[in-house]
Amino acid sequence: MAAELSLTRLAGSESSERLIVVGPSLGTSVAMLWRDCVQALGSEVIGWDLPGHGAGRTAAGPFTVQDIAGELGNRVAALAGGRPVAYAGVSFGGAVGFELASRRDSPFDAVVCIGAARRIGLPGMWHERAALVRRAGTPVMVEGSAQRWFAPGFIVRKPETAGAMLKALAETDRESYAHACEALAEFEAGAAVKPVRVLVGEHDVVVSPDGADRVLGGCGHLPPVEDPVAVAGVIAEVLEEMRCPTTKA
Secondary structure: OOOOOEEEEEEOOOOOOOEEEEEOOOOOOHHHHHHHHHHHHOOEEEEEEOOOOOOOOOOOOOOOHHHHHHHHHHHHHHHHOOOOEEEEEEOHHHHHHHHHHOOOOOOOOEEEEEOOOOOOOOHHHHHHHHHHHHHHOHHHHHHHHHHHHOOOOHHHHOHHHHHHHHHHHHOOOHHHHHHHHHHHHHOOOOOOOOOEEEEEEOOOOOOOOOOOOEEEOOOOOOHHHHOHHHHHHHHHHHHHHOOOOOOOO
């Protein structure tokens, strides 16, 4: 990895019976994306940030989805202390989830990929976006992301929440963002060997709901911020279905 992953405890404590790790979407802070969702999960919840995003250290060079999955797996294995561990990630974080699910040595007992697919978009699109951001900075992505991230009407209903998310995007390090785009350009998930479920918002224009295990009504590309209660409920259901420990407090 060109930059060590930054991990942040978002809820619970080391004494919690289980550990849930959550991952971010490109251009987001994991703490902001998952803030309203994690309190309902009744577990220790640790989030990781992409390099140059949120609390993440700026990338010193290129990185891949596989790099992040490898470091995350090693770090989480040391933190788990023998507890059951589950993972939920959004978009880029979901791509990391697919990679974790393909690794037999992954410490995760269950993986939930939200707003993600085994390949997200086409390589040329990601390389074009990386070049644009290197030239113009991440603020150039705000207008388009406002349209892609949220379901129709969300910005009107929750202007402060949407505004904070878009401000965090504008403050993201441009080179780190570009490296993340290039990582997605090269990534295609292998076959899963761990249980994995795919959740996609009804109005997601980045990833098609076709083929998802669950479609989240009224959501776009960032369901944890758009409908945190529903997402927490679905994660709880999925964990039970996968025979993970109950998510009751």
